[in-house]
Amino acid sequence: xxxxxxxRNKLLKREELSPIERRDNExxxxxxxxxxxxxxxDANLIVSNLPKxxxxxxxxxxxxxxxxxxxxxxxxxxxxLNLLDFPVAYGTLQKPYAIKESNYTGPYATKYEVLLTxxxxxxxxxxxxxxxxxxxxxxxxxxxxxxxxxxxIQALIDHYLSDLNMLKLIPLEIKAKMEARTCPPSRxxxxxxxxxxxxxxxxxxxxxxxxxFGPISESEIMLKLFVDPADKLRxxxxxxxxxxxxxxxxxxxxxxGWRRATELEQAQxxxxxxxxxxxxxxxNYYITEVEEKDSRPPGRA
Numbered sequence: 001x002x003x004x005x006x007x008r009n010k011l012l013k014r015e016e017l018s019p020i021e022r023r024d025n026e027x028x029x030x031x032x033x034x035x036x037x038x039x040x041x042d043a044n045l046i047v048s049n050l051p052k053x054x055x056x057x058x059x060x061x062x063x064x065x066x067x068x069x070x071x072x073x074x075x076x077x078x079x080x081l082n083l084l085d086f087p088v089a090y091g092t093l094q095k096p097y098a099i100k101e102s103n104y105t106g107p108y109a110t111k112y113e114v115l116l117t118x119x120x121x122x123x124x125x126x127x128x129x130x131x132x133x134x135x136x137x138x139x140x141x142x143x144x145x146x147x148x149x150x151x152x153i154q155a156l157i158d159h160y161l162s163d164l165n166m167l168k169l170i171p172l173e174i175k176a177k178m179e180a181r182t183c184p185p186s187r188x189x190x191x192x193x194x195x196x197x198x199x200x201x202x203x204x205x206x207x208x209x210x211x212x213f214g215p216i217s218e219s220e221i222m223l224k225l226f227v228d229p230a231d232k233l234r235x236x237x238x239x240x241x242x243x244x245x246x247x248x249x250x251x252x253x254x255x256x257g258w259r260r261a262t263e264l265e266q267a268q269x270x271x272x273x274x275x276x277x278x279x280x281x282x283x284n285y286y287i288t289e290v291e292e293k294d295s296r297p298p299g300r301a
């Protein structure tokens with residue numbers, strides 16, 4: 001079921017092939033992908049019913065039944081979620097929507113991708129800017145598929161998510177090894193992304209909720225984002241994002257709740273801290289751009 005060396009090389013250099021070579025090679029690799037997906041139910045059947053010791057100690061399986069295969073399957077799940085346009089629930093309980101904000105293929109997807117030329121990258125970026133976000137009304141089918149995927153995600157969190165504070169103590173040699181797997185940009189627990197120039201990326205759904213419904217209390221925001229108060233991890237993540245957005249001067253907190261800062265308030269904030277702040281859309285996230293005189297966020301060491 002593996003690709004041959006020739007098939008793999010042609011796939012990686014598909015842009016250099018003639019139309020006929022590309023057609024023939026992609027026909028072959030699609031058939032192998034089809035065989036793999038057709039085997040998935042049987043693979044689950046085998047792993048579920050054979051004794052664990054038999055699987056773990058089998059000499060033929062030791063090279064593939066390991067952590068790397070598990071990581072690869074997670075990478076594949078992210079690719080499938082993106083390919084099949086799995087959205088997330090958004091809106092109010094009276095007006096629920098399904099939204100897919102970006103073409104997200106997972107935290108380690110870049111290690112499988114061939115580097116694009118500047119022109120090809122710009123063309124893809126232009127297409128994605130027009131394509132996302134994808135917003136549609138919730139249907140019974142969407143309710144069903146989102147319920148299924150949410151159960152899987154919640155089960156992973158309940159049974160396999162480690163204490164994030166403990167993982168901050170990871171030894172340097174292990175951290176270096178992980179970064180060698182083409183790690184994504186470092187990020188805090190609050191922000192979606194942190195960039196070297198001081199920019200920070202936040203959840204577009206969070207900012208959109210404040211734009212549309214502010215002033216709005218934190219509990220109402222969580223309701224509109226379908227965050228269960230019992231889900232402490234997600235609740236704390238969005239709560240910290242609110243604090244950071246206030247820190248960057250993008251939102252303000254008043255008696256009735258959170259609201260978007262006015263242009264005047266943002267200008268006053270920028271002048272006070274000696275920074276230039278703007279909110280743009282890039283990669284379909286709202287990004288707060290900060291250009292600082294001393295290259296540090298205001299008030300931070």
